Amino acid sequence: MHTVATDRTPTSGRSARWAVPLGLLVLSTACTSLGTDTGAGESGTSPTTELTSPSVEQSSTSEPTATTTPVPTLTRPDWLGQRPLATDSRGFGIPQPTPEELEDRLLPTIDTLPPPADDTFTATIEPLDGEPLARSTWEEGCPVAPEDLRYVTVTFLGFDGLSHVGELIVGAEWAEQIVGVFEKAWDAGFPFEEMRVVTPADLDAEPTGDSNNTASFVCRAVTGGSRFSEHAYGLAIDINPFHNPYVRGNVVLPELASSYLERDNLREGMLTADHPVVLAFKDMGWAWGGDWNSLKDWQHFSHNGL
Secondary structure, three states, rough: OOOEEEOOOOOOOOOOOOOOOOOOOOOOOOOOOOOOOOOOOOOOOOOOOOOOOOOOOOOEOOOOOOOOOOOOOOOOOOOOOOOOOOOOOOOOOOOOOOHHHHHOOOOOOOOOOOOOOOOOOEEEEEEHHHHHHHHOOOOOOOOOHHHHEEEEEEEEOOOOEEEEEEEEEEEEEHHHHHHHHHHHHHOOOOEEEEEOOOHHHHHHHOOOOOEOOEEOOOOOOOOOOOOOOHHHOOOOOEEOOOOEEEEOOOEEEEEHHHHHHHHOOOOOOOOOOOHHHHHHHHHHEEEEHHHOOOOOOOOEEEEOOO
């Protein structure tokens, strides 16, 4: 098992820590947790070297950039994920105006893994097997073997100002660099709402247009196509999909996220071209869907630019 630890603030326990003021959190976007890449973007460059073995232990002593301020009271609407949308002839949910409660989406995280013991960035990289594999969308016929994937956990900051532990399934050769991206997000005080493994139930669910799961591996085809998505190889990641939606013509995904098409109205959780998370992915040689011309997929980062 590979582990990473980074000191952040001299606090003990699971204390509340709010992110830097909005003016310091430059924001922007990419695709939904179930994936919305279309192959219509520009190609990124691929690295020529491979990462070291996950058994190598690393550490970082980067200083925190967040300030400690009172944590706002956040409430999740009881209808979240419970209102299926009408669909069009292609099976997409028909976009709807963003509900007032989600126009500036600041929702507390529901923990799927035990919270961290303290305010230190930590990460683990393990083989994908056992329960995480069984819970995932992997099945016979997927274009990648479980041995070529890794189960990764990282500490992340929630919109509730608390530290949480998220999980991702990613391509094995990129696992360490991906951990590095999430460490940079932690150092920048960038918040995530949810970070969990995508399940078959997620793929089968009717669209409600309000999902916001940061995720990587999903064994599926590209949206509107038949070839496998980069998500099916663990070589794409979608960051805060609701804050960073996909838009092409009259298709908006998630379907209730139209408020976040206004990219000049910067809010927490959004990504911009000069955001540390965007720059970190580009340093890896991965492409960002926010740079595409024929469509915008602000949540989406991928190895091959598609």
